[in-house]
Amino acid sequence: MSGVAFDPAWIVELYRRMVRIRAFEEKAAELYQKGALPGFLHSSVGQEAVPVGVCAWLERDDLITSTHRGHGHILAKGADPARMFLELYGSEEGYNRGKGGSMHIMDFSIGVLGANGIVGAGIPIAAGAGISLQNRGSDRVVACFFGDGAVTTGAFHEGVNMAAIWELPVVFVCENNQYAESTPHRTVDRAPDLTVRAQGYGIPGELVDGNDLFAVLEAAQRAVERARRGGGPTLLECRTYRWYGHYIGDPAVYRSDEEVASWKARDPLRRVAAWLLEQGALDEEGEARLRAEVEAEIEAAAEAGARGRRPAPESALEDVYAG
Amino acid sequence: MSGVAFDPAWIVELYRRMVRIRAFEEKAAELYQKGALPGFLHSSVGQEAVPVGVCAWLERDDLITSTHRGHGHILAKGADPARMFLELYGSEEGYNRGKGGSMHIMDFSIGVLGANGIVGAGIPIAAGAGISLQNRGSDRVVACFFGDGAVTTGAFHEGVNMAAIWELPVVFVCENNQYAESTPHRTVDRAPDLTVRAQGYGIPGELVDGNDLFAVLEAAQRAVERARRGGGPTLLECRTYRWYGHYIGDPAVYRSDEEVASWKARDPLRRVAAWLLEQGALDEEGEARLRAEVEAEIEAAAEAGARGRRPAPESALEDVYAG
Amino acid sequence: MPVRELTMREALREALAEEMERDPSVFLLGEDIQDPMGGSYKVTLGLSTRFGTRRVRNAPISEAAIVGAGVGAAVTGSRPVVEVMYVDFLEIAMDQLVSQAAKIRYMSGGQVAVPLTVRCQGGPGRSAGPQHSQLLEAWFAHVPGLKVVVPSTPRDGKALLKAAIRDPDPVVFFEPNVLYNSRGPVPDPGADEVAPLGKADVKRPGRDVTVVTYGAMVAMALEAAERLAREDGVEAEVIDLRTVSPWDRETVLASFRKTRALVVAHQAVRQGGMGAEIAATVYEEALDEVDVEIARVGARFAPTPFAPELERYVVPGVEEIVAAARATLERAGRAGLLARR
Amino acid sequence: MPVRELTMREALREALAEEMERDPSVFLLGEDIQDPMGGSYKVTLGLSTRFGTRRVRNAPISEAAIVGAGVGAAVTGSRPVVEVMYVDFLEIAMDQLVSQAAKIRYMSGGQVAVPLTVRCQGGPGRSAGPQHSQLLEAWFAHVPGLKVVVPSTPRDGKALLKAAIRDPDPVVFFEPNVLYNSRGPVPDPGADEVAPLGKADVKRPGRDVTVVTYGAMVAMALEAAERLAREDGVEAEVIDLRTVSPWDRETVLASFRKTRALVVAHQAVRQGGMGAEIAATVYEEALDEVDVEIARVGARFAPTPFAPELERYVVPGVEEIVAAARATLERAGRAGLLARR
Ligand SMILES: Cc1ncc(C[n+]2csc(CCOP(=O)(O)OP(=O)(O)O)c2C)c(N)n1
């Protein structure tokens, strides 16, 4: 674990974001298991260091694309947990007016181009956003999140290649949590890691410990800065793990308890907390207070979600066309 | 130029196949320019060493998939030029009963699974044929031909990856003739060559001089044998050049006369002929006789094509379903 | 013949197992279909353990290559049954399905058959949101060379899936997700029941109005028929198309000639849906003989939204079938029938 | 206003150039569209030289990413005009078109617009074979969120393409290949003519029978109308839909109420084609008022074969429109009209 060069006060803020994601996901899972939320729910508990470490370098008007497992990315980019809960409940006041749900949360006002229910689909979309930025001479960048499962899609290949040949300002962030649903990544991909694939596209690649916020911060900083100054895309593979099954309710019979335990032992939150304690940036009481604050915030957000106005049925016919 | 280990008599036979492809393509171009053939025509003149060098190692019951520029592959696999011309004319007696045309010639009796009008589409099809072979424990193999343009398709990525992870008996043969229509390959692919991509799939790759029959033979032998003995797929990149434009009639304004001339100077036929003369396997008279024989054969095939029975219009409704 | 009660899921699983047992060239290919997962919806549970991981292959997320490999295997002596996890994801494999599978036999001049089955589940009703709720059978009915099958009961599910696997042509086999847990009688394995493709099934006879539908909407049509009988004394005939393309014109027209009122119902989007084709055909065939009253029931013109009340507003159900049947009879001047209400 | 004679190709090129001039956020993306090639069919010739290679980008053969990049650019302030070389190749990009472009605005609850234009050419008539001749507009009409435009004249081509580019929604713009060299009057550039999307155009007025069509078949319908006038004294009204989805019911119904006989014609496959939707709608709307006679003209149920005589057998043309119009009038008991033959 590195990180000595980082300002501890800033790391406290990043830690808060990680705690916020964890708390959001745990609350959502609780509500879902109680039957309060319709549809599906994919939890990112265990993967918090990746979105927080990458989005740490993004401004409000930088952009991200996300996935079916998108709550972490979207919160890390600065979304309002209450409007997210409202959407999970299907409320008219949710981010998507109840039309999208968990898998499609979007907030264009802060550059969240969308969670996406189609594996890999965000990758060409991120490339296209990169074209917009490049054509208007902007120094904004796009962070494109996707799972290990997306790596075998045609969309990955076409999208990354397109970004590579035109040196588009995109940071491709693979969250390799080892599984696509039940399928272990090593059974569907013989490359030792994505840096080999990056070579195939003629772009830089890095293999990163995705459970180590500092490792993610360092690699993401290089990649974001490269994209910002016109140096083109980077492919980051962040190795991590999802603590829950594929969806909330998935018994995850395809993996062993030991495997899960070994990854829980490497809890990305605990690592950062330990560093902050070590640095004296937080004491135990301060850490507990931070957690309590965030939990209260999420509790309030969830309650706001539950109280949201239900959509009028006829509103289902709105927003099909803009003109 | 290597090739010393090859039996000159066999090379004479392979040379004959190269000459046959050249003669077929020249005759077809002539007829097309006269307006005798409907549809489009893509010529493989200049690329003859690749299909002949690869198919040299295939038996009748080995399989190939081909492309829009497929005459060479199909002839190299042993197809009947007369039935090919019949198809180019759209005759009922053509390989496809006049329903396919140049871009879709198939001959399942000799393992030609089809030319294909969709760039990249043959690649997953070849993988699937490989599954058939693997599942029935056959030692047959599939040679999958595609152009440099196919490398940027999602189908390439998905198909090669699938063959790689299951070690399917497929030899992937990229005929890199430098252009996809007007697009220079180097402008859409930053990889120095396909061996880098092969690494990404965890399979062997070789860069081959596609205008040198012996280089193709050597690389293809390794790849075909590997596939036959269960060693899985190989990715060959054969660098070559098409002498004509993308289609017959394309003025090919996107490339220089010098470039074309430099590649014509490396005529794959002339190289083999020189070797055969050097080895004493053919003298100049014998070479001229061989050419004359093949040209007469192709002339006869073209005439047969022109005389073919026209299809009955109602036959257009046959062959939609098998049952 | 002896029957048991099975769920749709179990019935489909039996069909796969029996066909794999019968014919060693049958194999399965799809995402997450191996044990212990046994498929996202558990249809293939146990099959990789029983038949091995070469005949039940866990694919990478590569829908184009999954269907494409199915095509390549089908033209080389295998009978692949490939699984695409959601109807929506077929969009990724459309080239392989439409420009390859559907056309290879034709393009080859009849040299080869393409005995490929593409299994696929989906549809609305579970708040799965716009990208996981589409029903796209109308697209495939517009493609010569494909067959399209949608079962509505466990018994049909088994017998139709067996037929699809044995069929020499590419069949897109749509499994309505909401039916996986539905139960019904299924003949014993020994019966080897195979349903003919292209034949509709009259799921309820009736004399007053014909309801043509398929898939998840068959149960709704039967419920609607019960209500019409109870509340209006109207006897609806419910026809389950089972094969959506080529569809069984004879059965539909015969029923219509009897009832002279028709409701075509599906949960797919109304505009451009199968209802348009069926309605247009019946008008064309029957208009000169009888007064024609037809109502089309289909989803309103919007993607399928997430919130349950929105989804229910867009996607039709029992209510809409009942209302359409009544409107049809009223327009036919047979409101008298309804007077019994 | 002053007009010149231009080909369809030139008219489309002018539309692109004028919109790029007008709005710096418009850019082009597609295979082989840069100079010196200027597009497989030369529509974009000169544009990369004039506007630079960032605004006219030569894409790799990556249809999914071409459309996907268009989606990403469209939701971030650009107005991309992407080109997919053949209608058939849209199959590769269906996820991006149908599950992304068409649904993002909706899924977002109206946060964003998707001003994407997907240009695409194709269709039958050139012995291009089964994989390069399809017409798939009916698929897209079944997808809420998309608009579908097909021009039939140079003037419409220019004015509709400009409208498509300015439209805030994703538009699939189908250019019939056989029309690229067709000539017609086009107003001078200064006119900045923009045709409204969703409005049909009566290309020939007539009182006896209505022919609804679009694209390459408009010229055939006009020729058919001439023949009907000459040989039968029948005056056909020819309606060019121009926008296939959402289509202009008002214009079609108004014409039908006048003529009371309708032919819906397209070269796409008849089963599941737009003709089914239009015919079913007209029956539904007009059946109670007047006797309805409708004939659907569309391709027979087979892929489009290569040999010219086979292709001509499968794909309808002038003959089939004339025959359908006559049959309609005969069935309508207005054979008297035809007696003048
Ligand atoms: C194109 C496509 N195929 C299949 C699915 C079904 N599916 C949803 S998530 C998922 C696994 C994705 O794995 P990965 O990309 O590693 O992301 P993770 O779930 O691990 O975060 C699959 C197969 C889908 N949504 N889209």
Ligand SMILES: Cc1ncc(C[n+]2csc(CCOP(=O)(O)OP(=O)(O)O)c2C)c(N)n1
């Ligand atoms: C998916 C797809 N996109 C585009 C085309 C149009 N097209 C036909 S051939 C071709 C170029 C192919 O280049 P390459 O693969 O290098 O083969 P070559 O023509 O050089 O033999 C293109 C773009 C197509 N047929 N299929």
Ligand SMILES: [Mg+2]
């Ligand atoms: Mg994963």
Ligand SMILES: [Mg+2]
């Ligand atoms: Mg090439």
